[in-house]
Amino acid sequence: MFDFDHVVDRRGSWCTQWDFVADRFGHADLLPFTISDMDFATAPCVIAELHRRVAHGVLGYSRWQHDDFLSAIAHWYQQRFAVNVSPEQIVYGPSVMYMVAQMIRHWSQPGDGVVIHTPAYDAFYKTIEGNQRKVLALPLQRHGAEWQCDMTGLARLLARDECKILLLCNPHNPTGKVWRRQELEHIAALCQRHHVQVISDEIHMDMVMDEVQHIPWSQVGSDRWALFTSASKSFNIPALTGAYGFISDQPDRLAWFQALKNADGLSSPAVLSVAAHIAAYRHGSAWLDALRRYLHDNLHHVAQRLNQAFPELNWQPPQATYLAWIDLDPLHIEPYQLQKGLIEEQKVAIMPGYTYGQHSESYIRLNVGCPRSKVDDGLTRLIAGLTRCRAARLK
Numbered sequence: 449m450f451d452f453d454h455v456v457d458r459r460g461s462w463c464t465q466w467d468f469v470a471d472r473f474g475h476a477d478l479l480p481f482t483i484s485d486m487d488f489a490t491a492p493c494v495i496a497e498l499h500r501r502v503a504h505g506v507l508g509y510s511r512w513q514h515d516d517f518l519s520a521i522a523h524w525y526q527q528r529f530a531v532n533v534s535p536e537q538i539v540y541g542p543s544v545m546y547m548v549a550q551m552i553r554h555w556s557q558p559g560d561g562v563v564i565h566t567p568a569y570d571a572f573y574k575t576i577e578g579n580q581r582k583v584l585a586l587p588l589q590r591h592g593a594e595w596q597c598d599m600t601g602l603a604r605l606l607a608r609d610e611c612k613i614l615l616l617c618n619p620h621n622p623t624g625k626v627w628r629r630q631e632l633e634h635i636a637a638l639c640q641r642h643h644v645q646v647i648s649d650e651i652h653m654d655m656v657m658d659e660v661q662h663i664p665w666s667q668v669g670s671d672r673w674a675l676f677t678s679a680s681k682s683f684n685i686p687a688l689t690g691a692y693g694f695i696s697d698q699p700d701r702l703a704w705f706q707a708l709k710n711a712d713g714l715s716s717p718a719v720l721s722v723a724a725h726i727a728a729y730r731h732g733s734a735w736l737d738a739l740r741r742y743l744h745d746n747l748h749h750v751a752q753r754l755n756q757a758f759p760e761l762n763w764q765p766p767q768a769t770y771l772a773w774i775d776l777d778p779l780h781i782e783p784y785q786l787q788k789g790l791i792e793e794q795k796v797a798i799m800p801g802y803t804y805g806q807h808s809e810s811y812i813r814l815n816v817g818c819p820r821s822k823v824d825d826g827l828t829r830l831i832a833g834l835t836r837c838r839a840a841r842l843k
């Protein structure tokens with residue numbers, strides 16, 4: 449019904465993925481598997497709604513606090529997660545990371561600590577440190593294909609005086625971990641005990657590939673929390689700019705509106721983003737499910753080809769996200785040398801693990817949100833790069 453094999457040429461559309469690959473990788477002529485957006489056109493129902501709204505022609509100031517938007521969110525949460533949302537808790541913002549940053553400023557002071565699980569999405573470090581807060585890193589522990597949280601280590605960090613916030617990534621980028629209810633409840637109890645506020649970034653919530661279920665933080669709660677998300681990852685519309693979320697307590701919400709409307713002068717949402725969210729959440733389920741199946745198959749394709757070339761990797765697809773987080777440690781490859789070979793010889797851009805934290809040098813993050821033909825091309829280049837690198841080491 450939906451053709452995800454279809455290749456759309458994104459070059460010349462000012463896209464970060466292709467047109468600005470040189471910014472990060474130094475060369476412009478690379479096949480990119482980098483920033484987490486997809487090479488697919490968004491859902492037909494979203495495109496149709498955007499056409500309709502643009503055809504109206506008037507794009508004046510707008511609002512988001514209306515039933516069309518709020519009930520579309522409630523509908524999505526009910527349909528996808530069997531969760532009843534509290535519409536009065538809903539807030540809106542230009543992007544998930546903007547909302548995270550705003551909440552960090554609200555719940556902490558410069559010099560305070562924010563706990564994150566590492567490896568972490570690189571913007572987490574930037575936002576915490578860019579706001580003069582301290583990263584309190586808790587390494588996730590890998591047991592086979594599963595990633596686990598060291599609850600004793602977490603309790604120790606949360607107990608520190610300087611620790612004010614836990615910034616959770618649920619599901620987790622880059623490992624693809626889907627947090628289980630029991631783990632979330634344990635974390636909530638620890639945060640409650642130590643009066644640590646929780647910000648849950650759930651932008652990857654729709655991209656769960658396995659049998660496991662995404663559990664929104666609102667289901668486990670804790671004292672005070674904020675959950676931020678968007679349809680931007682799932683429906684590939686981040687450049688429309690628009691995100692939303694839930695803030696548990698009214699005083700925090702009032703402070704939020706004060707910060708956005710008065711301090712930052714942000715009153716009107718991006719109307720095309722609001723329209724896209726409504727269309728996606730009302731009519732986008734079938735497209736999203738077909739997309740998830742395609743991405744699931746992409747990830748299994750990566751596993752099949754990579755493990756065939758290098759059985760010692762025994763790479764397993766993640767529980768969530770279209771990001772393949774691959775540990776190359778068994779190949780004993782020098783990461784900077786590998787990047788040089790991938791960029792200069794294979795002409796491919798794949799995120800190096802060190803982007804996501806100190807102890808991830810042996811990893812790469814391959815974004816497979818693209819047609820299978822591109823995944824195959826990328827895999828061929830990656831396998832060639834790894835083979836050359838390994839041969840150089842063995843010489």
Ligand SMILES: Cc1ncc(COP(=O)(O)O)c(C=O)c1O
Binds near residue numbers: 542545652686691
């Ligand atoms: C965990 C996570 N949060 C936030 C974002 C970015 O969201 P936004 O562009 O809405 O700030 C990303 C994008 O990769 C992400 O992976």
